[in-house]
Amino acid sequence: PPRNSNAARDIAYALHPYTDHKAHLQNGPLVISRGKGVRVFDEQGKEYIESVAGLWCASLGFDNERLVQAATDQMRKLPFYHAFTAKSHEPLIDLSEMLIERAPSPMSKVFFANSGSEANDSAIKMIWYMNNAIGRPEKKKIIARLKGYHGITLAAASLTGLPANHKLFDLPIAGFHHVSTPHHYHNALPGESEEDFATRLAEELEQKILAEGPETVAAFWAEPIMGAGGVILPPAGYFPKIQAVLKKYDVLFVADEVICGFWRTGSYWGSQTLDIQPDILVCAKALSASYLPISAVLVNERVFQGIAEGSSSVGTWGHGFTYSGHPVPAAVAIETLKIYDEMDIGGHVKKVGAHMQAQLRARFADHPMVGEVRGTGLIGAIELVADKDAKRNFDPAQKVGARLTKLGEQNGVIMRAMTNDSIGFSPPLIISEEEVDEMLNRVAKSLDEVMVQVRR
Ligand code: PLP
Numbered sequence: 001p002p003r004n005s006n007a008a009r010d011i012a013y014a015l016h017p018y019t020d021h022k023a024h025l026q027n028g029p030l031v032i033s034r035g036k037g038v039r040v041f042d043e044q045g046k047e048y049i050e051s052v053a054g055l056w057c058a059s060l061g062f063d064n065e066r067l068v069q070a071a072t073d074q075m076r077k078l079p080f081y082h083a084f085t086a087k088s089h090e091p092l093i094d095l096s097e098m099l100i101e102r103a104p105s106p107m108s109k110v111f112f113a114n115s116g117s118e119a120n121d122s123a124i125k126m127i128w129y130m131n132n133a134i135g136r137p138e139k140k141k142i143i144a145r146l147k148g149y150h151g152i153t154l155a156a157a158s159l160t161g162l163p164a165n166h167k168l169f170d171l172p173i174a175g176f177h178h179v180s181t182p183h184h185y186h187n188a189l190p191g192e193s194e195e196d197f198a199t200r201l202a203e204e205l206e207q208k209i210l211a212e213g214p215e216t217v218a219a220f221w222a223e224p225i226m227g228a229g230g231v232i233l234p235p236a237g238y239f240p241k242i243q244a245v246l247k248k249y250d251v252l253f254v255a256d257e258v259i260c261g262f263w264r265t266g267s268y269w270g271s272q273t274l275d276i277q278p279d280i281l282v283c284a285k286a287l288s289a290s291y292l293p294i295s296a297v298l299v300n301e302r303v304f305q306g307i308a309e310g311s312s313s314v315g316t317w318g319h320g321f322t323y324s325g326h327p328v329p330a331a332v333a334i335e336t337l338k339i340y341d342e343m344d345i346g347g348h349v350k351k352v353g354a355h356m357q358a359q360l361r362a363r364f365a366d367h368p369m370v371g372e373v374r375g376t377g378l379i380g381a382i383e384l385v386a387d388k389d390a391k392r393n394f395d396p397a398q399k400v401g402a403r404l405t406k407l408g409e410q411n412g413v414i415m416r417a418m419t420n421d422s423i424g425f426s427p428p429l430i431i432s433e434e435e436v437d438e439m440l441n442r443v444a445k446s447l448d449e450v451m452v453q454v455r456r
Pocket residue numbers: 055114115116117118120149150151152223227228256257258259284
């Protein structure tokens with residue numbers, strides 16, 4: 001890159017998340033400078049459709065004026081206040097009320113943080129604190145799932161079930177366990193129905209709880225649909241069976257709705273699409289359309305009562321962030337939720353989501369490099385395979401997903417490749433059917449181009 005260009009200065013100074021830094025020193029960044037609707041533009045003015053809404057998050061696209069106004073108005077009125085030691089402010093109160101009114105199962109209170117990882121960490125500490133407060137300190141183990149993604153702080157990364165987030169970091173920390181990924185395509189036995197596979201996974205969970213001792217197992221963590229693990233939808237009947245086991249042993253269900261929340265799956269919450277009644281719900285990302293960072297933990301009355309008990313039994317709950325419930329992101333989140341209601345974004349997602357799912361299947365199900373097409377609403381994936389009949393993925397050394405996303409950039413679509421070369425789609429919820437078609441035309445072109453580059 002030219003000296004003193006943004007690209008050259010990025011190479012000189014920036015340390016990027018999830019980036020191969022040796023390659024970055026050679027290739028430099030893609031510098032995005034502005035956005036409009038479902039599109040972003042780089043410094044040279046080249047246009048890209050954002051097929052993942054950034055990081056599954058920019059739900060209202062990249063130029064919503066109402067959100068800009070909401071932030072500006074709140075900054076003028078009260079640019080900061082905090083929530084420690086019973087301080088409060090109207091944006092925090094309004095947003096708490098709106099979230100409780102919209103929750104998928106009866107919820108009682110809301111705690112705010114700044115990211116999905118912080119929200120998950122906070123939920124873990126609430127559960128540990130609650131069980132201490134009510135006199136069962138040994139009930140603290142947590143079970144999550146392989147390929148689940150719950151963030152990268154030390155505790156959230158321990159929930160996460162992806163090897164790259166564990167190895168080299170001495171994770172998971174003690175007391176965090178993982179059960180199988182509910183992915184029928186790869187993990188079902190030959191001839192096993194979805195129902196039978198779901199039953200087997202529920203039995204696995206029960207055996208795990210019994211092996212650890214039910215009196216030591218506090219909570220089970222799950223995304224309704226696994227996002228970063230590859231957009232994995234569970235088999236039919238999975239969550240009702242899992243929840244029956246959890247109830248039997250008094251284990252809390254924590255739904256991580258960081259990607260699935262706010263209509264992504266075609267219902268307000270992924271929990272509604274997948275028949276989950278969570279005790280605790282974690283959300284972020286589309287909560288503020290990602291214009292400012294904010295996340296939330298909703299807890300039911302029973303959990304709240306346990307936490308409240310702690311003040312007299314074990315001492316004040318020692319947890320919270322400077323920016324918990326920060327008024328500016330809270331104001332943006334309030335406006336975001338109002339926009340979802342006013343524009344009936346749910347009705348829009350149902351219609352355009354059905355179109356995207358049909359188009360994904362029509363275009364890619366028979367493609368020689370596509371093993372599985374999956375998804376619902378405006379979240380989906382195609383999984384690339386070297387051998388369609390054997391469901392065999394490519395050798396990771398071929399970096400097929402990375403090659404595809406690079407070609408996608410050339411063709412004007414920003415894509416996301418995950419483990420097993422699964423390519424995820426979660427465009428801004430405001431996308432139109434015509435834009436879905438345009439996006440998938442660019443994806444299809446890139447896929448045909450990558451096909452001649454790889455060995456199968
Ligand atoms: N939970 C889920 C389901 C996520 O997809 C993510 C991020 O992608 C997180 C938690 C972590 O959120 P953050 O990156 O804001 O910490």
